[in-house]
Amino acid sequence: MFNDGRSKRVLFLAHCLLNQNAISDGTAVCPASYRELLRVLLDAEVGILQMPCPELCCLGLDRGDPRGGERPVTVENSRIRRSLGESPARERLDALAKDVIRQILEYHRHGFAVLGIVGVNRSPSCGVDTTSDQDLELPGKGLFLEALSQRLAEEKLTVPLLGLRGPEEAAEAIRALLP
Ligand code: SF4
Numbered sequence: 001m002f003n004d005g006r007s008k009r010v011l012f013l014a015h016c017l018l019n020q021n022a023i024s025d026g027t028a029v030c031p032a033s034y035r036e037l038l039r040v041l042l043d044a045e046v047g048i049l050q051m052p053c054p055e056l057c058c059l060g061l062d063r064g065d066p067r068g069g070e071r072p073v074t075v076e077n078s079r080i081r082r083s084l085g086e087s088p089a090r091e092r093l094d095a096l097a098k099d100v101i102r103q104i105l106e107y108h109r110h111g112f113a114v115l116g117i118v119g120v121n122r123s124p125s126c127g128v129d130t131t132s133d134q135d136l137e138l139p140g141k142g143l144f145l146e147a148l149s150q151r152l153a154e155e156k157l158t159v160p161l162l163g164l165r166g167p168e169e170a171a172e173a174i175r176a177l178l179p
Contacts, residue, residue, distance in 0.1 A: 128163025
């Protein structure tokens with residue numbers, strides 16, 4: 001089944017790695033996509049799945065500048081994390097995570113290689129190794145990655161997680177997930 005032209009290899013990427021337009025005001029590091037990261041994945045014939053941006057979907061595009069801008073840093077950063085944890089954003093975030101897991105399960109069920117989930121360290125939502133709260137980078141996952149991890153554990157499914165910090169190291173780091 002599915003023995004056609006496809007590679008049967010897929011990778012789930014945090015939304016903003018492909019679309020920096022979604023990121024919080026003041027934090028975009030390039031005009032649109034992590035170009036070198038994309039080149040590596042295109043060359044490796046990996047299907048690229050863009051996960052939804054939980055903050056855009058749950059809080060909107062104008063959710064403040066976590067690095068300060070005109071508003072105090074600590075207020076914005078703690079607000080994003082706190083707001084995501086409150087209803088109705090929390091329910092929306094859980095629904096987004098559930099939908100990503102549904103896709104992962106489908107690929108897995110049909111024998112595709114799900115190479116990993118790639119998040120963004122320090123993010124209150126998509127951090128893998130570190131997250132942040134009140135302008136402090138802390139060990140642990142962001143709320144969206146936490147929800148994904150919990151659901152993967154419930155499904156007894158192991159999918160590698162990778163947290164990136166920026167476009168400079170992304171292309172090299174992503175090779176660790178490739179066959
Ligand atoms: S790290 Fe996650 S929540 Fe933040 S902009 Fe990227 S996709 Fe959206």
